Amino acid sequence: MQSTSSRIITVPLILLLSLAGGCASDIPPSGGAGNTGQLQLISSYPEPSSVNVSTSTIRLTFNHDITALQLLNALLISPSIGEYDMTTNGKAAELRLDSALARNQTYSITINKTLRDNQGRTLAVPFTMAFSTGIVIDNSTISGKVINNDFSPAINALILAFAEQKNNADKENLLTRRPDYVIQAEASGDFSFKHLTAGSYRIIAVNDRNNDLRFTAGSEEIGLSSIAIIPTGSVDLLFRLSRIPKSAQPVTVNYAATSSDTGSISGRCFAAGQETIVEALSQTASCSTTASRDKKGIFTYSFPALPPGTYTVNAFISSKSKNKEAKPQWNPGSIHPYQPAEPFGYYPETITVRPRWKTDHIDIHIKNAL
Template identity: 40%
Template sequence: MKRPTSILNAILVLLALAASGCASDAPPSGGPVDPQPREVLFSDPDSGSVNTSPAKIRLLFSHPVTARQLLYAIHFSPEVDNYHVTVNGNEAEIVFFNPFEANRTYILTLNKSLLGTYTLPFATGARLDTSSISGSVQNTDLSPAASAFVLAFKSPGRNGSMPDMRNDRPDYLTQTDASGSFHFSHLAPGSYSLLAFNDSNADMRWNRSTEEIGLSSYRTVPAGSKNIALRLGGPDADHPGIAACRPLERQLLELTYTEPAEPADIDIREIQIHHAKTRKPVPVLDWYSPVSASASTKIRVLCGPLKTGEPYIITDQKAGTNKVLFYPTRFTAEKLPISISTTPADKSQPGYMNTVWPEIGNTATLSFSQPVTRNAIRSATVLSESGRRSPETLEYELKKIDARTFSIRPIDGFRPGTPYTLSIDSASVNGNPPIQSARTTRVSRFTTADTTNTGGISGTCWSPRGPVIVEARASNGALPHRVRGIQKETDSFSYAFTGLAPGSYTLSAFVPAEGNEQDLYRQKWRPGTLSPLTPSAPFGLHPGNVRVRAQWMADNIDIDIMNTAPRAITPDSLKGGSRIRNLRKQQPPSPQKPEPSLQ
């Protein structure tokens, strides 16, 4: 007789929990939506309380919340287990079933998905911990990583060794603001290992297989450190290479890599698919980047037929040894007509030729909405020099960047200050015969830029060691221009970019992992690994964007590689952050100046 009673009690408890978690955030019927952001109006205990070990925490919000919202928005540092959340409109209680540890500082953090930045520190002893660590987190493309989470693990850990950041619970957690900045406050004294992750599903929990991580350039960071920079790379994996495979269509897969990949890093011959049981291989036909002309941890692969519901394994031998199991989907998207865009765009005067993939020099770029073949483009494309009375059709070189992006230039190269016409028959690209009286040709008429249309950037990169690679990234998301820093003193390297199209640029620098003189564009910033724990390669970022204007050189654009050596942690070692940017008329580079960037 006890069993039915216990089951009935359990059902009643579940119903009560469901009722508390189903409250709505909607305003009363007929009332307007309150545009003011939700905030905490009252807490018990109060923020900063000491000598308190509460059995419950009471919160009063300015707007109603639900139990489910609050439950998934809560995080305690250090972590706290075994508590219960109840909500009644604007009021909430967090009831604890176990006492807090004596003489410790605790921090309640609420996720920004619930409201803006909110923390509630309190101490079970006579004083709050007061140590802090601050810095910033950037995405792979060096844009601010807004709302990313940063985890801090006490080092050494409780067993006296380095923390296992894959499996250990973090001691502290904080979230970045819109600028990517983070700040840990009320830390216990000591040193910490840091891990940032992109919380793409906003659940305050790190999904190892899909969410990108960023590591510091140090194994440990002492409390009190400032200006610690972390940069997101790819997801964590046991081995380098492919971290995840997501089938998008019957013969289209999206691969996520452990490190950002540029077009030159992908070799379709090294990507292999086979049936997990029969070992039968599946042909890999082509690939393209979902982010046009940009380094990304994701690419898309076109492959041969796959059997729905059957297991397959994919690997990229060039990128690493990691093998990923996946199951195909039966979904097939509707095939739409292929659209075409060109760079330079039509009527560009001047037209800038090296804005998409600077590594390949002065070329125009053809971008398609779907994969196309080289033969289809050749049969549909005409390039001519249009400055003459009778335009001259030119022989051209067509280079494949990926299955949707190609570069084109005359055999003898584009001449500065010269008008050209690039024509593409969209009907032919789509495999259709020409339609009489229909305009199916995409035309781009442009005049190539010359030295009077470009500008430059120069400055100093401060780094305790070299070599140093400096990058200038245009705001359109294209791949970066690169130059090598030329060492002036023990810890300073000069650099100069010339021939840049006017616009806004992000300036950054890194110390390549290999540290050798290989091809400039094959040097890599390495994001580090969790197992074994390997810190990321040092990098630095110039604060704010740099504006380039024609015939002007933006100089004194200095970059600090801030977290390369322990001395660089303290703010008084920063050398370039306070310098004033100024512009001066661009002058021909002297023999003592750095070599210009590759164009």
């Protein structure tokens, strides 16, 4: 089988992916029988977990032919290595760095699930490896989960980590700042940074449709943590992506129900805070209630008369400024000026409500609430 060689010269990040289409003219290899196995990275230089690395070249070898543009759109290196030339030749890719790697720095290379070979095969899961130019590899971690607005796993989300800038924390703009670390969520929505420099970070989740490693308002969904500054070692973080604003507003369906054709959902909420709002949402109904705290300090809630349907149930800790609202809405926060999301949790499975049917023990845990 013949292979073709392609070359891409990187440009500054803000232009990188918007101009990449004009930098490559790859032609897939022709002839020969195709291998139907899953796309995999089979070797790399530096090798995973290497230390004392001193190189101006990074090499990646796959089990199927790829192109430079395909790899460029899927390759994430944290922290940034600056500009580089990328060439591919069949299954092999090479990055030639324009500047030297930083001393005593751990670098993470992530290849996300958007990478496709010339036959459309993809990686089963995002691939991540690390190497260090020093004698040790940073192993500080932060982990959590990203869900869509409808509580399904956000399988395409990128998670961006920004090292805390203590002297500029109140003025920094995450809309324009380059992230220090980037990874992609797994199919379950779970993510884990495994090679962070110890410290604290602001972290956001983005459905990065235009591949620019930033949030673009109006065309992309974003999720913020309920914790403004997240220390390494944090676990069970939860991010819910916001909806993209639309001109059309949802239609409210009024349902005249009687006790004979409704069902109920009840349970507990394990949370800190003064007030917890619980929502039961279906395609045709949206109900909310305020959970009450029992003698043991546990919130309990009940929806005694829900129209039949399939529901998701979630809860959030309402901010004090919204306590007087007739129906408080969950606040997803703001990226600029930065405001954390209200702490929330959700029941991981949908609940089917049937007439005259009681569903109990739908318990919700709200974690990482400060």
